[in-house]
Amino acid sequence: MAELDQEEQAPVLDEKTAAEYILKANRNVIHDICKEYELSEEDYRNVKDALMVEINNGLCKYTHNKATVKCLLTHVQSVPTGCEKGKYLALDLGGTKFRVIYLQMDDLAVKECFMTYQIRPELLIGPARDLFDFFAECLSNFIYSHQLENVEIPLGFTFSFPVKQVSIDKGVLVAWSKGFSCPGVVGRDVVALLNEAIERRGDMLVRVVAIVNDTTGTLMSTAWKYHNTKIGLIVGTGTNACYMEKTKNISMYDGDILAPAVMIINTEWSGLGDNGVLEGIRTKHDRVVDSESTNPKAHLFEKMISGMYLGEVARLLIIECIESGALLNGVISDAISQPKSFPTSFVSEIDRANEDCDILVAKTVLNSLGYSAPSDADCENLQHICSTVIIRSASLVGAALACLIDRIGDPYVTIGADGSLYRLNKSYHRRILATARKLTRPEHKYDLIPSEDGSGRGAALIAAIVSKNA
Numbered sequence: 001m002a003e004l005d006q007e008e009q010a011p012v013l014d015e016k017t018a019a020e021y022i023l024k025a026n027r028n029v030i031h032d033i034c035k036e037y038e039l040s041e042e043d044y045r046n047v048k049d050a051l052m053v054e055i056n057n058g059l060c061k062y063t064h065n066k067a068t069v070k071c072l073l074t075h076v077q078s079v080p081t082g083c084e085k086g087k088y089l090a091l092d093l094g095g096t097k098f099r100v101i102y103l104q105m106d107d108l109a110v111k112e113c114f115m116t117y118q119i120r121p122e123l124l125i126g127p128a129r130d131l132f133d134f135f136a137e138c139l140s141n142f143i144y145s146h147q148l149e150n151v152e153i154p155l156g157f158t159f160s161f162p163v164k165q166v167s168i169d170k171g172v173l174v175a176w177s178k179g180f181s182c183p184g185v186v187g188r189d190v191v192a193l194l195n196e197a198i199e200r201r202g203d204m205l206v207r208v209v210a211i212v213n214d215t216t217g218t219l220m221s222t223a224w225k226y227h228n229t230k231i232g233l234i235v236g237t238g239t240n241a242c243y244m245e246k247t248k249n250i251s252m253y254d255g256d257i258l259a260p261a262v263m264i265i266n267t268e269w270s271g272l273g274d275n276g277v278l279e280g281i282r283t284k285h286d287r288v289v290d291s292e293s294t295n296p297k298a299h300l301f302e303k304m305i306s307g308m309y310l311g312e313v314a315r316l317l318i319i320e321c322i323e324s325g326a327l328l329n330g331v332i333s334d335a336i337s338q339p340k341s342f343p344t345s346f347v348s349e350i351d352r353a354n355e356d357c358d359i360l361v362a363k364t365v366l367n368s369l370g371y372s373a374p375s376d377a378d379c380e381n382l383q384h385i386c387s388t389v390i391i392r393s394a395s396l397v398g399a400a401l402a403c404l405i406d407r408i409g410d411p412y413v414t415i416g417a418d419g420s421l422y423r424l425n426k427s428y429h430r431r432i433l434a435t436a437r438k439l440t441r442p443e444h445k446y447d448l449i450p451s452e453d454g455s456g457r458g459a460a461l462i463a464a465i466v467s468k469n470a
């Protein structure tokens with residue numbers, strides 16, 4: 001009995017050892033909570049394989065309608081030669097910003113100027129006419145401020161949403177994503193809507209010659225310099241990739257048999273998982289982010305990866321860690337309890353600083369969220385949380401790229417990449433490659449290259465190719 005009593009007594013620790021013990025215990029709890037985000041090589045391989053199945057479904061005319069990865073035809077069947085010349089306009093609607101770009105191309109030299117316009121939040125959900133009138137207004141503002149009003153300039157429209165194209169200049173919106181939900185656009189040709197808005201103003205000589213997804217623009221602008229480019233990747237507000245597919249594999253394409261042997265396919269891989277194939281790896285936070293989005297049950301892959309959602313995923317994970325008592329003394333500040341108070345830029349910047357072993361960024365962010373004196377341990381734990389979320393995002397992209405690289409099957413391909421999350425986090429590139437390398441067949445070599453303004457230059461290049469063929 002006496003012996004038992006002795007065993008039950010907690011060891012008496014000195015103050016320093018006790019403090020260290022608590023720090024270690026807290027760290028272990030945080031690392032344990034984050035484990036849900038640390039996927040195994042097998043998990044990533046399953047993602048690669050699932051994407052392969054869904055792409056086959058998307059390309060096949062019998063399964064296309066039900067496919068979650070839509071594999072949309074782009075009608076772009078050649079890449080630039082590098083000799084494109086002329087003056088072009090491009091419009092770029094990607095996330096919350098809208099850009100008008102003017103490009104003058106001359107033998108591998110490009111002069112480019114652009115203006116960026118912020119889209120008012122009410123336009124994202126208001127009537128279609130208001131949104132397209134806004135685009136036309138920005139275009140007119142740009143044209144007059146650059147004295148281009150008397151020249152007829154071909155325009156490429158980068159519209160970064162899923163669009164079913166029947167030709168290079170006709171595209172019907174399949175669904176909105178990334179916070180847009182304007183009624184009256186799904187099911188309609190967005191080029192026609194833009195042309196109508198331009199005509200309503202009647203003050204411009206513009207010819208819309210092509211509608212382009214941002215991934216296609218990225219592939220084209222990279223191919224302009226690197227002729228082996230066969231994949232275009234975007235990881236920004238949303239995520240997606242396009243790739244060169246052999247037309248003989250696209251059974252839903254019933255085009256001319258004399259048509260070129262390849263076509264760029266816009267995979268719309270954001271929809272992977274919409275039929276449940278990713279349920280084994282989605283977390284409870286992924287599910288909350290999805291149910292509170294403007295498009296629940298859709299684009300589930302994108303919601304685990306891209307800038308529109310990652311901040312909120314991280315915030316929910318942080319709150320779980322605080323509630324466990326292991327972070328920030330268990331105190332949830334008013335600021336951090338507000339949805340969207342932890343944008344993806346925080347996650348990315350804290351992760352970057354983590355790579356450089358610098359806790360100052362985490363400290364500043366915590367200060368801005370109402371924590372006046374976070375401990376170093378809290379900052380380090382926050383860094384761990386942010387890095388975990390970013391690593392999962394980049395690794396999922398790596399797994400999906402491995403699928404496209406093996407599918408193309410060439411000994412060597414170049415991949416053009418763009419998007420804010422990819423560009424602004426210097427480790428993202430390396431992390432994509434770390435996973436892709438593990439999953440790609442060894443005989444398939446590749447390079448990942450940051451593209452130069454895919455959405456602007458790529459659309460202009462397509463406009464150039466189309467105008468030449470017209």
Ligand code: BGC
Nearest residue numbers: 160161162177234238239240
């Ligand atoms: C859209 C894609 C786009 C991607 C990246 C997704 O939400 O559906 O069309 O390419 O975002 O901008």
